[in-house]
Amino acid sequence: MPVQKTVTLGLLQHACLADPKANLAKALVLTEEAAKRGAQIICTQEMFRSQYFCQSEDHANFALAESIPDGPSTVAFRKLAKKHGVVVIASLFEKRASGLYHNTAVIIDADGSVLGLYRKMHIPDDPLFYEKFYFTPGDTGFRAWDTKFGRIGVLICWDQWYPEAARLTAMQGAEILFYPTAIGWHPSEKAEYGVNQHGAWETIQRSHAVANGCYVAAINRVGHEKIKGVGGDGLEFWGQSFVAGTSGQILAKASVKEEEVMLVDVDLSKVDVTRTHWPFLRDRRIDAYGDLTRRFID
Amino acid sequence: MPVQKTVTLGLLQHACLADPKANLAKALVLTEEAAKRGAQIICTQEMFRSQYFCQSEDHANFALAESIPDGPSTVAFRKLAKKHGVVVIASLFEKRASGLYHNTAVIIDADGSVLGLYRKMHIPDDPLFYEKFYFTPGDTGFRAWDTKFGRIGVLICWDQWYPEAARLTAMQGAEILFYPTAIGWHPSEKAEYGVNQHGAWETIQRSHAVANGCYVAAINRVGHEKIKGVGGDGLEFWGQSFVAGTSGQILAKASVKEEEVMLVDVDLSKVDVTRTHWPFLRDRRIDAYGDLTRRFID
Numbered sequence: 001m002p003v004q005k006t007v008t009l010g011l012l013q014h015a016c017l018a019d020p021k022a023n024l025a026k027a028l029v030l031t032e033e034a035a036k037r038g039a040q041i042i043c044t045q046e047m048f049r050s051q052y053f054c055q056s057e058d059h060a061n062f063a064l065a066e067s068i069p070d071g072p073s074t075v076a077f078r079k080l081a082k083k084h085g086v087v088v089i090a091s092l093f094e095k096r097a098s099g100l101y102h103n104t105a106v107i108i109d110a111d112g113s114v115l116g117l118y119r120k121m122h123i124p125d126d127p128l129f130y131e132k133f134y135f136t137p138g139d140t141g142f143r144a145w146d147t148k149f150g151r152i153g154v155l156i157c158w159d160q161w162y163p164e165a166a167r168l169t170a171m172q173g174a175e176i177l178f179y180p181t182a183i184g185w186h187p188s189e190k191a192e193y194g195v196n197q198h199g200a201w202e203t204i205q206r207s208h209a210v211a212n213g214c215y216v217a218a219i220n221r222v223g224h225e226k227i228k229g230v231g232g233d234g235l236e237f238w239g240q241s242f243v244a245g246t247s248g249q250i251l252a253k254a255s256v257k258e259e260e261v262m263l264v265d266v267d268l269s270k271v272d273v274t275r276t277h278w279p280f281l282r283d284r285r286i287d288a289y290g291d292l293t294r295r296f297i298d
Numbered sequence: 299m300p301v302q303k304t305v306t307l308g309l310l311q312h313a314c315l316a317d318p319k320a321n322l323a324k325a326l327v328l329t330e331e332a333a334k335r336g337a338q339i340i341c342t343q344e345m346f347r348s349q350y351f352c353q354s355e356d357h358a359n360f361a362l363a364e365s366i367p368d369g370p371s372t373v374a375f376r377k378l379a380k381k382h383g384v385v386v387i388a389s390l391f392e393k394r395a396s397g398l399y400h401n402t403a404v405i406i407d408a409d410g411s412v413l414g415l416y417r418k419m420h421i422p423d424d425p426l427f428y429e430k431f432y433f434t435p436g437d438t439g440f441r442a443w444d445t446k447f448g449r450i451g452v453l454i455c456w457d458q459w460y461p462e463a464a465r466l467t468a469m470q471g472a473e474i475l476f477y478p479t480a481i482g483w484h485p486s487e488k489a490e491y492g493v494n495q496h497g498a499w500e501t502i503q504r505s506h507a508v509a510n511g512c513y514v515a516a517i518n519r520v521g522h523e524k525i526k527g528v529g530g531d532g533l534e535f536w537g538q539s540f541v542a543g544t545s546g547q548i549l550a551k552a553s554v555k556e557e558e559v560m561l562v563d564v565d566l567s568k569v570d571v572t573r574t575h576w577p578f579l580r581d582r583r584i585d586a587y588g589d590l591t592r593r594f595i596d
Contacts, residue, residue, distance in 0.1 A: 122581045141586050161578045163461030163509055164587050171595045196545040200508045200576075203546045207505030210498045211461055247494040248501045278498075280459045283420045286591045288439050289462050293584045297469045 002269040007149045009176070009266060010039025010086075013241040014259040015223030016051045020064060023049045027090075028076055034261045035084035040110075040149045043089040045221045045241070046157050046180040047103065049073060050093065052221075052237075056230045057133040065095035068106050069114050082112030087147040089154055091180035093134075094119070103135040103156055105180060110148035118143050120156040121165065128186065128235055131158070144172035150268050157181045160201070160218070164292065166208035175271045176215040177208060183220055184237035198238055202250075210248035213275035215266050217243045222257050246274035300567040305447045307474070307564060308337025308384075311539040312557040313521030314349045318362060321347045325388075326374055332559045333382035338408075338447040341387040343519045343539070344455050344478040345401065347371060348391065350519075350535075354528045355431040363393035366404050367412050380410030385445040387452055389478035391432075392417070401433040401454055403478060408446035416441050418454040419463060426484065426533055429456070442470035448566050455479045458499070458516065462590065464506035473569045474513040475506060481518060482535035496536055500548075508546035511573040513564050515541045520555050544572035 012030045016023050027048045034042045053061040068074050073092050081088045087110050094104035094117075103120035119138030123131050142165055144153045153174030159165045160179050169177055183201060185194050202218075209216040219241045226234035242253040243264040252264040275281060291297055310328045314321050325346045332340045351359040366372050371390050379386045385408050392402035392415075401418035417436030421429045440463055442451040451472030457463045458477045467475055481499060483492050500516075507514040517539045524532030540551040541562040550562040573579060589595055 121583045121586060124581065126575075126577070137583070158581065161509060161576075162582065163465065163505070164582070164590060167461065168587070168589055168595070171589065171592065173596065196543075196547050199547055200545045203501055204505045204508045207461070207502045207508075210502045210505075211459060245494075247498045249494050249497055277424075278459075279424070281594070283422065283456065284460065284462070284593070285419045285435070286593060288419060289466070289591050291466055291469065292462060292590045293587050294469065295582070295584060296579070297466070298471070 002272055005268040006265050007268055008038050008040045009217055009243060009264045010034030010042035011217060011219045011241045011243070011254065011262040011264070012042065012044050012048070013220060013222060013239055013254045013262065014045070014048070016048065016221060016225065018051055018228065020049045024073055024076065028080060030261050031077070031080055031088060032084070034263065035086045037261070037263055039086060039263050041087040041147065041152065043178045043217060043219050044091050044180055045219045046091045046182040047093050048091060051225045051227060052182050052235060053227060054130050054134055055128045055227045055235060057130050061134065062101060065093040065101050068092060068094050068104060068117060074106050074114065078108055078112045078114065081108045081110060085110045087149055089178050089180065091156060100136055101134055102138060103131065105154045105156060107145050107147070107154060115145045115147065116143060118154045118156070120159060122158045122162055124158040142168040142172070144169055144174035150175055152176045152178060154178045157183060160205050163208065163211060166212060170212035170214050174214060175268050176217060176266065179205060179216065179218045181218055181220040182237065184235040187233045187236050190236065198240065202242065206244045206248035206250070209244040209246060211280060213246050213278060213280065214271055215243065215246060222259060246270045300570055303566040304563050305566060306336050306338045307515055307541060307562045308332030308340035309515060309517045309539045309541070309552070309560040309562070310340065310342050310346070311518060311520060311537055311552045311560065312343070312346070314346065314519060314523065316349055316526065318347045322371055322374065326378060328559050329375070329378055329386060332561065333384045335559070335561055337384060337561050339385040339445065339450065341476045341515060341517050342389050342478055343517045344389045344480040345391050346389060349523045349525060350480050350533060351525060352428050352432055353426045353525045353533060355428050359432065360399060363391040363399050366390060366392050366402060366415060372404050372412065376406055376410045376412065379406045379408060383408045385447055387476050387478065389454060398434055399432055400436060401429065403452045403454060405443050405452060413443045413445065414441060416452045416454070418457060420456045420460055422456040440466040440470070442467055442472035448473055450474045450476060452476045455481060458503050461506065461509060464510060468510035468512050472512060473566050474515060474564065477503060477514065477516040479516055479518040480535065482533040485531045485534050488534065496538065500540065504542045504546035504548070507542040507544060509578060511544050511576060511578065512569055513541065513544060520557060544568045
């Protein structure tokens with residue numbers, strides 16, 4: 001048997017207030033708590049610094065964006081990462097240039113250095129999730145980084161529905177896929193569709209662990225957010241952040257409504273064991289996959 | 299709302315005896331039963347005509363193969379399909395030429411005509427699943443067919459672990475993906491790994507329904523098969539054939555051990571509804587998927 005290589009993941013599931021400074025302060029407190037409890041790779045939920053402002057298309061919201069690495073969030077997390085010797089994945093609203101904004105994750109190594117960033121590649125646009133208005137589709141492609149505690153990949157929310165994204169990240173050696181997320185129910189739909197919607201979300205991400213023999217960590221927010229000035233009944237984020245093992249089994253799962261710092265131990269040596277016993281990578285028919293770059297085969 | 303378009307699927311889950319003629323006779327009886335009860339698209343489990351002979355590498359087993367469409371199975375199913383006006387998907391061990399064998403599904407339309415065939419593209423080779431010895435990897439690529447009752451795709455067992463295969467089939471318009479399967483537990487591993495193994499299998503196939511907003515039908519065998527002349531304790535097929543809806547939810551699931559003709563109604567208009575409300579196909583980043591044809595990105 002290979003030597004165990006246990007890493008402790010820290011998932012920060014929380015609610016967000018209207019004030020970005022308060023949200024950043026909260027995320028920093030939770031990060032510190034996670035680090036003190038032993039977390040080694042800590043990941044925020046998607047755009048933890050704001051309420052989910054994409055519920056409307058409002059130019060004023062662009063003021064919520066910050067630059068990377070000079071903005072306040074990256075500066076603060078770098079300091080904390082260095083202080084505690086932990087890896088931090090922070091999901092931010094990035095202002096790259098005037099009129100050019102991204103939904104971006106910054107990956108900070110345990111020495112406080114910025115390893116790189118990932119700009120969300122798949123951008124949704126659906127009622128109350130008007131992301132195409134705000135976020136330019138990423139130009140980073142799919143990436144993986146060697147952190148102090150393991151090789152990881154980061155994808156963001158809507159990316160989670162695309163097996164292609166998980167595959168291309170795992171093919172770069174990522175042993176854990178992190179998915180900072182902000183997903184919830186439309187309250188009016190919850191009774192009829194809620195179970196299937198959440199089930200689909202959990203299932204597809206567990207399947208990325210299965211297909212690639214790697215770990216998957218999904219970090220979602222909680223809370224019912226009704227944005228000031230936006231009509232309707234808002235979004236009820238469904239929490240339930242989780243970590244899936246290399247066979248897609250749920251290793252740990254947070255609650256629907258509570259704020260939680262969830263610590264989960266994962267043994268990275270299981271990636272090798274799983275892929276040896278379920279050698280899916282061996283048998284991919286790469287000679288027959290060319291049409292995956294087509295829109296449709298018609 | 300779009301007009302309902304309900305189709306009744308018939309999944310044939312059964313055990314297999316050593317005698318191929320008895321297995322074919324049984325499958326024909328079950329097909330007839332399914333048709334009489336109202337099934338419109340009927341699918342066998344993988345290589346229903348034999349016990350799972352790939353538990354050893356034995357040249358004598360090539361004698362189990364038959365040609366398509368002239369072999370006894372295709373001839374018999376064509377007759378039944380025409381008689382009852384049903385579509386039949388039959389999973390067969392195909393002898394294509396001397397020394398050239400495939401794990402093949404033949405798709406027969408409701409008028410008894412052969413619509414086409416699919417030759418298993420991904421071939422496993424693991425303890426007691428020595429398929430690479432028997433089956434030449436398919437050269438059909440991934441396909442879809444317009445049957446009388448809907449546009450379908452067929453993939454076979456090990457293919458189920460590959461999101462690429464499901465995607466490429468759905469991208470040709472398939473609204474139902476059928477997976478004839480023969481998968482089970484090594485009895486010695488069942489206690490420790492059985493739950494996760496089955497969970498991974500069900501999860502990944504449900505995820506194909508999620509990712510593509512289509513239906514998935516998996517048809518597996520039951521029974522504990524110890525092949526004559528092969529040591530060890532054989533394979534315990536785990537049954538649990540199922541149909542997943544367009545959000546990946548389980549619509550129906552067969553038992554672990556019983557033979558069953560499972561009839562499941564699916565409404566094909568839901569494919570359109572689901573894909574409109576969860577428009578994953580809209581946002582695929584086909585400009586960034588080119589590396590999917592690589593073995594690994596290193």
